[in-house]
Amino acid sequence: MTTQNIPMPGSMDPMEQDFRPTPVPGDLTPYLIDTHIWTDEMLHQAGIPIYDTPFVTVGGGIGSFVTVDYLRICGVPASSLTVLTNLDVPWSSYEYLTRVSQIPRRERLRSDSASTPDNIWGFPSYAVREAFSAKSVKDFFSPLWNVLTEPILADYYTPKAGHAFESMEREYHRIGYAQCVRKGQVRMVRRRYGGGYFTILTPPAGAAPTRRIAYRSQFVHVAVGYPGLKLLPDLQRYRETHRDPSKVVNAYEPHEHVYEQLSRRPGTVMIRGGGIVASRVLQRLIDDRDRLGLQTRVLHVFRTYVTGSHGPSIFMRRKGGDGWAYQGFNYPKSVWGGQLKAKVRKLEGAERAEEYKLMGGTNTPVRKSWQEQLKRGRAQGWYQTLIGEIAELVPGPAQTVVAHVKAAQGYIQAQADFVIDCTGLEADIREHRLLADLLDHSGAGRNPSGRLDVERTFELRGTRSEPGRLYASGSATLGGYFPGVDTFLGLQIAAQEIADDLAALGFCARLGVGRSTKQWWLWARHRPI
Amino acid sequence: MVPTLNGRIQTRIALLAVVGGLWTLLITPLLPDGAPLSASYRATFLVLLLVIVLGVLWELLYHFLQQFRWEKDWPTFFGLLTAINEGLLIWILIAVGVGPDVPGGSFLLHFISVWILTWLVANGPMRVPFIHWRFQGGRLI
Numbered sequence: 001m002t003t004q005n006i007p008m009p010g011s012m013d014p015m016e017q018d019f020r021p022t023p024v025p026g027d028l029t030p031y032l033i034d035t036h037i038w039t040d041e042m043l044h045q046a047g048i049p050i051y052d053t054p055f056v057t058v059g060g061g062i063g064s065f066v067t068v069d070y071l072r073i074c075g076v077p078a079s080s081l082t083v084l085t086n087l088d089v090p091w092s093s094y095e096y097l098t099r100v101s102q103i104p105r106r107e108r109l110r111s112d113s114a115s116t117p118d119n120i121w122g123f124p125s126y127a128v129r130e131a132f133s134a135k136s137v138k139d140f141f142s143p144l145w146n147v148l149t150e151p152i153l154a155d156y157y158t159p160k161a162g163h164a165f166e167s168m169e170r171e172y173h174r175i176g177y178a179q180c181v182r183k184g185q186v187r188m189v190r191r192r193y194g195g196g197y198f199t200i201l202t203p204p205a206g207a208a209p210t211r212r213i214a215y216r217s218q219f220v221h222v223a224v225g226y227p228g229l230k231l232l233p234d235l236q237r238y239r240e241t242h243r244d245p246s247k248v249v250n251a252y253e254p255h256e257h258v259y260e261q262l263s264r265r266p267g268t269v270m271i272r273g274g275g276i277v278a279s280r281v282l283q284r285l286i287d288d289r290d291r292l293g294l295q296t297r298v299l300h301v302f303r304t305y306v307t308g309s310h311g312p313s314i315f316m317r318r319k320g321g322d323g324w325a326y327q328g329f330n331y332p333k334s335v336w337g338g339q340l341k342a343k344v345r346k347l348e349g350a351e352r353a354e355e356y357k358l359m360g361g362t363n364t365p366v367r368k369s370w371q372e373q374l375k376r377g378r379a380q381g382w383y384q385t386l387i388g389e390i391a392e393l394v395p396g397p398a399q400t401v402v403a404h405v406k407a408a409q410g411y412i413q414a415q416a417d418f419v420i421d422c423t424g425l426e427a428d429i430r431e432h433r434l435l436a437d438l439l440d441h442s443g444a445g446r447n448p449s450g451r452l453d454v455e456r457t458f459e460l461r462g463t464r465s466e467p468g469r470l471y472a473s474g475s476a477t478l479g480g481y482f483p484g485v486d487t488f489l490g491l492q493i494a495a496q497e498i499a500d501d502l503a504a505l506g507f508c509a510r511l512g513v514g515r516s517t518k519q520w521w522l523w524a525r526h527r528p529i
Numbered sequence: 530m531v532p533t534l535n536g537r538i539q540t541r542i543a544l545l546a547v548v549g550g551l552w553t554l555l556i557t558p559l560l561p562d563g564a565p566l567s568a569s570y571r572a573t574f575l576v577l578l579l580v581i582v583l584g585v586l587w588e589l590l591y592h593f594l595q596q597f598r599w600e601k602d603w604p605t606f607f608g609l610l611t612a613i614n615e616g617l618l619i620w621i622l623i624a625v626g627v628g629p630d631v632p633g634g635s636f637l638l639h640f641i642s643v644w645i646l647t648w649l650v651a652n653g654p655m656r657v658p659f660i661h662w663r664f665q666g667g668r669l670i
Contacts, residue, residue, distance in 0.1 A: 114656075114663075121660060123653045149606050311599070318599045327599070334601035337664040338531030493664050513658040520657045 004236055005228035005427060006252050009093045010060070010086035016185070016202070026210020028187070028200070036441045037465075039193040040216075048200070048212045053082040054507070055219045056199045058186045058434065060085020061093050063223025063474040063491045065168065066117050069175055070495040072529055073120060073519045074508035078176040082215055084186050084201050090172065091165050093225055098161055101251045101422075102280040105162030110276050110329060110365060112336075113147050113157045115489035117164065118171035120496070121520050122489075126159035129167075155367045156328040164488075174528050187212070188437040189220050189470065196468035219507065221498065222452075222460070222472040223491070227435060228427030235421055238393040238401070247401050248393055251277045251422045258418045259288055266295035270403060270414060272390060273422030274302050274324050275362040279370055281420055282383075286373040289382075297382045299414055301405060304362070305387040316358065322374065323385050325363040332359050335483040336493065345456060345481045353448035356479060362423075386414060393419060429476050438463065442470070449479025456481045457501040458494045469505070471498050530651065531602045532595075536667025537588040543669055544647045544655070545581045552646050553577050553639065562635040573639050575629040579619050580643070587615055605652055612644045 005011070018028050026047040032038065043050055055071065057064040060083050068081050087093055095105075103109060114122035124132075127147035134140040146157040172178070184203040192198050199215040229252050231239075238248050249255040251273075261267065262285070269285060271278055282298065289296045306320035319326040334340040344355055377383025388407030396402035396415045403419065405412045429435040429451055438444040438452070443462035447453040453461045454477045463470040473494035475486040482497075484490035496511075503510040511519075522529055532540065557573045558566060591611065595603055616637075622628040623636065631639075656663050 121656045122663065123656045125653065128653070147605065148609075150604065152604055152606050315596045316599065332600040332602075334531045334666075336531065338536075338666050339533050339595075339601040341664070342533050342666055496661070496664065511660050516660045517658045 004231050005431070006231060006250055008226070008229065008252075009088075009096050011228065018187075020211070024211045026212055028212060035190075036443075037191045037193050038198055043198065043214050047210060048214050049210055050198075050214045050216050053215055053217050054080045055221070056082045056084060056197075056215050056217045057221040057223065058084050058189065058199060059223040059225060059474070060087045060090060060181065061223060061225050061474075062090050062117055062168075062488065063225070063494070064221070065090035065172070065177065066120070066488075066491045067221055067223065067473070067495040067498060068177060068180060069118075069171060070120055070492070070499045070511075071502070071508055072175040073523075074499050074503060074511055074515075076508045078179045081180045082182060082217070083177070083180045084182055084184060084199060084215065086183065086185055089169070090177070091168055095161070095165060097252055100254050101277045102284045103161050105160065105165065107161060107280075108158040109161050109164060111158055111164070111488055112329060112333075113159065115336075115487065115492075116167065117488045117492065118167040119523060120492055121516070121523075123520075126163055126167075127157045130159070130163065151328055156365060170526065171523075174523070174526060176528065182213075182215075183207070184213070186224075186434055188434060189222065189442060190437075191442055191463065191465040192216065192468075195465055197465055197470060218468045219502065220468070220470045222434070222438070222470070222476070223474045224432060224434060224476060226426055226475050227429045227432040230425040230427050232421060232423065232425055234390055234393055235419075242395050244395070247399075247417070248419045249421065251281055251420055252424070255420065258420065259284065261417070262294060262296050263288060263292055266297075267417035268297040268299060268400075268415070270401070270416035270419045271298060271300045271422055272419065273362065273424075274304065274306070274364065275422060275424070276330070276364045277424065278422035279324075279364045279367075281422055283370060283373065286377065286383075295382075298377065298384070299416055300383065300385045301390060301403070301414070302385060302387050303389050305385070312358070318363070319366070320363075322378075323387075325361055326366045327363040328365050330363075330487060331484045335359070336487075336489045341482060341484075344483050347481075349448050352481075353479065356449060356483060359483065386412065388412065390419075426475070432476070435476055444472075447477075447479040451475075451479045452477045454480045456497065458497050459501065467505070469501065471501075473498070530655070530663040530667050531600075532592075533666030533668065534588070534592040536665065537592060537603075538585055539669050540651060540655075540662075540667040541584045541588055542581055544651055545577060545584065545643070548647050548650050549577050549580070549643045550574075552643055556639060556642060560635040560638060562632050569635075572629040572631045572635075576619065576631065576636065576639060577643065579622065579628060580615065580640070583618060584615065587611070608648050608651065609645075612641065612648075616640050616644070 029046050064083050113125040113127040116122050127143040130143040131140050146154045150156045184201040187200045187202055189197050189199045196218045197220045201213045235248050239245050285296055302323045305323045306325045308321055309317045309319050311317035388405040390403045391406045392404040394402050400415050400417055401419050403414045444460050445453045445462050452472050454472055455461055458471045458473050460470045460472045477485050502508050553573045557569050562569055
């Protein structure tokens with residue numbers, strides 16, 4: 001049995017054939033597939049048309065967006081940048097994942113006020129913008145007070161998802177992003193004999209006379225997001241054996257039917273996981289319980305139950321309690337520019353992997369409203385926790401699911417109407433076809449955490465094709481010299497490193513005091529560039 | 530900006546010298562100290578110099594305290610609260626005659642306005658001209 005990936009917008013079809021049984025014009029050939037470095041002539045022979053562009057970014061999500069934004073601000077014209085993507089807009093995939101995991105546009109993300117993918121300066125921050133668009137005095141002062149006193153007197157300020165998407169949309173139009181986009185699925189990036197790279201795009205059926213198109217560029221940037229999100233083996237076993245996809249779900253799958261059924265008749269939900277997604281799903285269940293007067297019961301299974309502050313020394317102690325490890329954002333805040341960023345930048349190999357382990361582990365933010373809800377649930381008995389690991393899921397009586405939980409005291413059976421798995425199991429990078437191809441043919445390697453090995457400049461180590469450069473950022477590069485790569489601000493930090501490297505190579509202007517200030521002024525007045 | 534020790538010190542010196550210096554130039558003539566302008570300027574710039582020099586020492590303490598925080602961050606609010614201890618120390622120095630001779634009202638007006646202004650600049654506008662600054666722990670060079 002192979003584990004399944006959870007479908008996401010723009011994700012690659014793993015079953016797509018490299019060659020059609022009946023040859024079609026301009027397709028890959030076995031010779032091309034097997035050859036690491038391609039010549040222009042090889043593509044001519046295969047009938048694949050070649051388009052020239054200085055810079056290609058593959059993925060088209062928020063990673064591509066902030067990189068294009070940075071380069072546009074550094075003076076690169078839109079006509080010199082090509083975004084190859086399956087996504088309709090850069091935030092499609094992110095918005096899909098946040099929405100199904102219970103962060104619709106009106107709810108707040110887990111992101112810092114100054115992590116603004118629409119604004120490379122982070123000024124004005126989301127909190128300030130929210131204040132200045134307020135319609136009442138209270139709504140004006142509330143975000144400002146929040147951001148002023150966080151995290152001492154108030155929880156961390158976090159922006160509404162809708163605020164992030166709407167502001168990205170404004171910037172999308174300002175920089176002429178749509179002009180750069182070419183739709184399709186990228187199959188591979190290969191080095192070119194004579195320098196630079198070829199990026200092979202499979203356009204949507206019928207959109208081009210050939211099956212493949214090649215983009216010849218000096219620079220390539222790969223930001224394809226998660227290699228894939230996987231179902232845990234026991235979940236998949238349950239679904240396949242019992243042909244029941246509805247009672248056992250992953251939180252990153254659409255699962256509105258769970259909440260709908262609970263609103264019609266009382267039930268028990270088993271939650272698995274101790275991260276932000278579990279927190280959000282719990283909030284939805286309890287909000288519905290309060291709003292609709294439901295009798296929903298929650299059984300929360302923790303594999304690791306955190307009872308209090310934890311860590312190896314007094315200088316490395318993270319708060320925790322009631323099962324959860326608490327942390328404002330998905331990394332300690334100083335990875336985005338403080339001590340931890342400076343420290344990890346200098347670490348290599350096992351030392352770096354160890355540092356990642358120390359700051360890692362599943363965690364969730366402390367939010368007063370969540371604390372209140374769970375406290376009430378514990379007091380009234382409808383929220384209970386169980387410590388252990390779910391070993392097997394089997395159908396129970398009256399359309400329920402029974403979990404065999406391996407606990408410290410032996411096996412325990414627990415029954416629920418639904419199981420919502422809130423753990424995120426990320427696929428290996430090799431399961432993404434484009435990334436596997438980079439490993440097999442383009443010289444890319446793995447870092448100590450097993451993801452793509454990038455330099456401090458985010459150049460993909462081992463893939464250089466002078467005078468070209470191949471960069472990668474985002475989740476696929478986790479484990480590198482900069483830890484927060486899979487976050488809004490992390491993507492911008494990567495974009496800054498890439499832009500600095502490209503400026504040193506003469507591809508764009510360096511963002512010094514004058515240009516930065518001038519460009520910010522253009523941004524502030526929403527002037528197109 | 531989440532500071533490193535080096536970044537703290539650089540930001541402290543640069544912001545107080547430039548933003549604090551310009552502000553001191555503007556505000557000194559308006560202070561109710563009743564002294565000749567040259568004496569007022571000498572006093573206010575001496576206070577500013579004290580905030581910078583003693584501040585570098587304070588930053589060492591703040592950096593040490595930061596080590597007890599899991600996030601290794603320095604909340605925005607702390608940036609305001611530390612005006613109290615730093616202001617008190619300078620006032621004590623003035624009171625014992627080590628610092629410049631400034632009346633209490635003028636000192637408060639000058640010190641608090643410099644503090645708030647530099648704090649505001651550090652928490653936003655600074656990122657506009659210095660786009661690398663926040664990602665390198667507050668280092669400028």
